[in-house]
Amino acid sequence: MVxxxxxxxxxxxxxxxxxxxxRVLRLAxxxxxxxxxxxxxxxxxxxxxxxxxxxxxxGDEPKGGGKGSGDGGDGDDxxxxxxxxxxxxxxxxxxxxxxxxxELVAAGGVVIASGSPLAALDAxxxxxxxxxxxxxxxxxxxxxxxxxxxxxxxxYDGSVIGYAPASGKETWRSRLGKEYRQPRPIAVDEExxxxxxEILEEDGSSxxxxxxxxxxxxxxxxxxxxxxxxTEQNGIHAAVRGRHLVYTDFKKNLTVRDTASGGQVWTxxxxxxxxxxxxxxxxxxxxxxxxxxxxxxxxxxxxxWSLKASDGALFREPAxxxxxxxxxxxxxxMWAVDPRSGKQLWKSEALADAGLQVPRQYVKAGDTxxxxxxxxxxxxxxxxxxxxxxxxxxxxxxxxDYHAWLVAxxxxxxxxxxxxxxxxxxx
Numbered sequence: 438m439v440x441x442x443x444x445x446x447x448x449x450x451x452x453x454x455x456x457x458x459x460r461v462l463r464l465a466x467x468x469x470x471x472x473x474x475x476x477x478x479x480x481x482x483x484x485x486x487x488x489x490x491x492x493x494x495x496g497d498e499p500k501g502g503g504k505g506s507g508d509g510g511d512g513d514d515x516x517x518x519x520x521x522x523x524x525x526x527x528x529x530x531x532x533x534x535x536x537x538x539x540e541l542v543a544a545g546g547v548v549i550a551s552g553s554p555l556a557a558l559d560a561x562x563x564x565x566x567x568x569x570x571x572x573x574x575x576x577x578x579x580x581x582x583x584x585x586x587x588x589x590x591x592x593y594d595g596s597v598i599g600y601a602p603a604s605g606k607e608t609w610r611s612r613l614g615k616e617y618r619q620p621r622p623i624a625v626d627e628e629x630x631x632x633x634x635e636i637l638e639e640d641g642s643s644x645x646x647x648x649x650x651x652x653x654x655x656x657x658x659x660x661x662x663x664x665x666x667x668t669e670q671n672g673i674h675a676a677v678r679g680r681h682l683v684y685t686d687f688k689k690n691l692t693v694r695d696t697a698s699g700g701q702v703w704t705x706x707x708x709x710x711x712x713x714x715x716x717x718x719x720x721x722x723x724x725x726x727x728x729x730x731x732x733x734x735x736x737x738x739x740x741x742w743s744l745k746a747s748d749g750a751l752f753r754e755p756a757x758x759x760x761x762x763x764x765x766x767x768x769x770x771m772w773a774v775d776p777r778s779g780k781q782l783w784k785s786e787a788l789a790d791a792g793l794q795v796p797r798q799y800v801k802a803g804d805t806x807x808x809x810x811x812x813x814x815x816x817x818x819x820x821x822x823x824x825x826x827x828x829x830x831x832x833x834x835x836x837x838d839y840h841a842w843l844v845a846x847x848x849x850x851x852x853x854x855x856x857x858x859x860x861x862x863x864x
């Protein structure tokens with residue numbers, strides 16, 4: 438059933454309870470949700486995985502792929518006998534990340550991790566190319582278009598700023614208006630930058646928020662629409678395809694708007710097990726809904742296809758890369774699916790056989806799929822054969838850091854961020 442973009446709670450029978458505080462910390466995107474958390478949240482482990490001491494070995498060697506060294510080195514082109522290649526370089530960073538997939542980006546010959554100061558490192562050498570003293574707003578995305586990096590202003594003056602990734606020079610600036618606070622870019626296409634901001638009351642408080650489109654050439658406001666009371670500006674995941682802007686938030690709404698007018702096209706409720714993740718392909722949005730993966734038409738919200746996991750397993754974060762949908766489930770089964778039809782291309786038990794964690798983020802280079810896992814133990818970066826699902830190797834820096842791993846690629850390197858360490862691996 439299609440519903441409004443509202444703040445009402447999901448009462449789906451049998452749905453999981455609220456996410457753990459660690460999960461909230463990873464997904465909140467800053468703002469009020471983060472302010473409510475204390476430093477003690479790192480001890481609340483959703484998956485009950487022990488955090489290891491720095492320098493520990495990271496557990497037993499998994500089957501089908503050994504753990505790579507976290508030390509710097511000359512870098513091997515390929516790993517031997519299932520071993521991960523050594524990093525081309527490893528650098529400390531000022532990273533302040535919460536595990537969102539848009540906190541590590543590679544473009545213009547540099548790799549950038551969200552932090553303060555915001556530093557761009559040379560992709561080939563790891564040397565610093567430029568930095569911004571103010572850095573990135575905690576929890577706000579590093580939003581990348583073809584030639585511009587968009588950031589929420591670290592001065593908290595209501596501005597959204599565009600920078601050239603290769604040089605760090607400011608190339609664009611816009612401001613939504615004085616009556617709005619903390620605008621954050623959430624998506625970008627060839628013509629517009631989409632932002633969400635708090636609407637200020639006379640006493641300086643905020644009870645509602647607005648979604649708006651800014652012209653990516655002039656910076657002028659193309660349209661703005663107030664969202665329903667009870668919706669949140671935190672935990673936003675968004676994407677644009679043609680005339681459709683798709684986004685989710687912590688209130689478990691999947692909403693589609695018209696990019697030309699801002700008008701709402703349709704809204705569905707998502708399950709409590711979704712946490713706001715989805716992927717898009719052509720005219721479809723694909724959403725994990727518990728043990729079912731569903732594809733909806735962007736134009737009208739009607740279901741196009743669905744795929745059910747086996748044995749009650751829950752689907753995790755999906756990704757479409759080079760016209761193939763990759764997704765794992767909680768039973769550690771990896772799926773490759775035709776995103777147009779929902780037809781299974783292959784299914785692999787290699788993650789479970791190797792005792793590895795389920796990836797929550799994916800990038801692809803050549804015929805290898807690189808997955809980044811949540812916590813350190815029995816995780817890290819997993820290299821998977823994109824044609825079969827076989828595990829080739831895993832890389833782990835063995836620090837025991839509780840932060841989620843993040844991965845990005847420029848096609849020549851795979852960049853792995855873990856806490857405040859950034860590694861460059863050869864493709």
